[in-house]
Amino acid sequence: MSYNKLTLKQGITLHNINTAKFKTNLCAIFLTFPITYENATKDTLIALMLKRGSKNLKTRQDITSKLAELYGAEFDSGVDKSGDNHVLKFYLESLNEEYLPQKEDLLQESIETLLDLVFNPNIENEEFNKEFLEQEKNNLEQIINSKIDNKTMYALNRCIEEMYEGKPYGIYKYGYVEKLKEITAKNLYEYYKELIDTCKIDIFVSGANSDIAKILENNNIIKALKERNPNHVKYGSFSNENKEKIVEEKMDVAQGKLVIGMNLKSENDKSKYAAQVYNTILGGSASSKLFQNVREKASLAYTVSSNYMKLKSNIFIRAGIEIENYGKALEIIKKQLEDMKNGDFSDEDIALAKRTIITTINNIQEEQDIELSYYYGQELSDRTMTIEEYKNNIEQISREDINTVANSLNINTIYFLRN
Structure with missing residues (x-):
């Protein structure tokens, strides 16, 4: 196993974990930026909306068909809180080419599909699909309201909220129901564009992937991304209040x-x-x-x-x-x-x-x-x-x-x- 990282552009980093240990290649894109009360709900909605399709794969059915073409590849996304950062995570897992019945550039097609889904959303008239957005807002409302169902995790999150009241780490990672009504298909897309231009972007590829740097350096989506001074919070800040x-x-x-x-x-x-x-x-x-x-x-x-x-x-x-x-x-x-x-x-x-x-x-x-x-x-x-x-x-x-x-x-x- 070897690990190498390469700066593709300022603020955009490739992490290459070259290993023959697994039968799959795992491609991932992490978007990292400071978490805020105002935007946490939008962040989660963006992760949900990008799962609904891209310019080239306009529906979930299109995505499913594409994954089937990639020998049963799997695509998923998630939202995490890492210190005072919000992180949108997107994964695509596909077979190592060594296990294919015939030689194909499956890794290249997999990473290009993932880049398409994250950076080439299905937009018309400078806004997200309104019908899809309403569906995902309803889904997110259920997710947020269901946090009370797991009492063990609810109690931990409430303790963190109390410890970090008014501070970024106290913000709930999925956002807040009261913010949903403010979000429209147009202002969410405006926010998405701002986010993509300013966030820290980390691209990970784990598997047999010796050519991945060349693939990404020649990729048109990567070429179109702006260089940036990433607006993220490095690890280290902590709560130093001592009163019980x-x-x-x-x-x-x-x-x-x-x-x-x-x-x-x-x-x-x-x-x-x-x-x-x-x-x-x-x-x-x-x-x-x-x-x-x-x-x-x-x-x-x-x-x-x-x-x-x-x-x-x-x-x-x-x-x-x-x-x-x-x-x-x-x-x-x-x-x-x-x-x-x-x-x-x-x-x-x-x-x-x-x-x-x-x-x-x-x-x-x-x-x-x-x-x-x-x-x-x-x-x-x-x-x-x-x-x-x-x-x-x-x-x-x-x-x-x-x-x-x-x-x-x-x-x-x-x-x-x-x-």
Whole structure:
């Protein structure tokens, strides 16, 4: 496997992951730009509208027929929030040409199809198709309203909203129902053109693709794209507010959802690796402090775990509990945090946590989309770190490094969803 990146134009980067490990080639285009309350809903609608067709593939049926021609290729899109950025993601997966019954330029046709779908939308009279837009607005309204259905994710998102109130990271990635009525076929297309001219564009190709740079450099769509100084937010900004806030929300729920959002004050590179080890010891596995003491010994939680979100230097503890056990559960969780500050964890805890993390790192190269996301994260961090370097950085973390993290954490928000 080899990874190379090439600047096609200023602000437009090709990432070439050349590997013979998979039977498929995965092509992806990521559009990255700052997330805002005003535009988050438009961003999601653009991702939905581009799935409806292009100038050359005007309907879903046309897209389906084209994918069938490409030996059953698959096309998908999604919306993500990466730090303070909004990211529109478009994927097209097709067979590696080695497995075709006859020699064809399938990779070239696949990447050209993806470029067509993203950068050559089906536009008439300088606006998107009005009928399609109304359908997608209805679909998006359902998506936004359904966020309440998964109470675990709802509670996490609400905790993040409270921690980052009035800040970009607190914005819901799919947008807001109240903004839908403002969006028209014309103003959405105007916004799309502005977005395409200013966003950071990353094109990823994973598979047997040694000729991909030449293909893209000669592509007319790439030639037509403007150079740009990408308007995106590099990783690093974080919430540094230290006051503890308690938020209680009532809803018709059978089980309480407790989320504790914490800030890590130090944010240098070493602290990020140490935070991964700390988090795994605290609540990142079945042998963790939280799982063993809150769930197994005290029987106070159906589920309990912690997650480290390095993009914003936060750790979130999540627990599903009986509502009447809120006080006891919170007390024992806080005790685990104090024990970690006091160094109450063994060398075996550290070794086990490192093994767990390194197993996860090794799995990065086992899935094309995960490997692609890894290199995208590197791109936004302005670094290129190999898998081996990543593992070595984890191995180098000491007990003292973990203690530093433990004593740099402060609870920002305690959120409890109850009946």
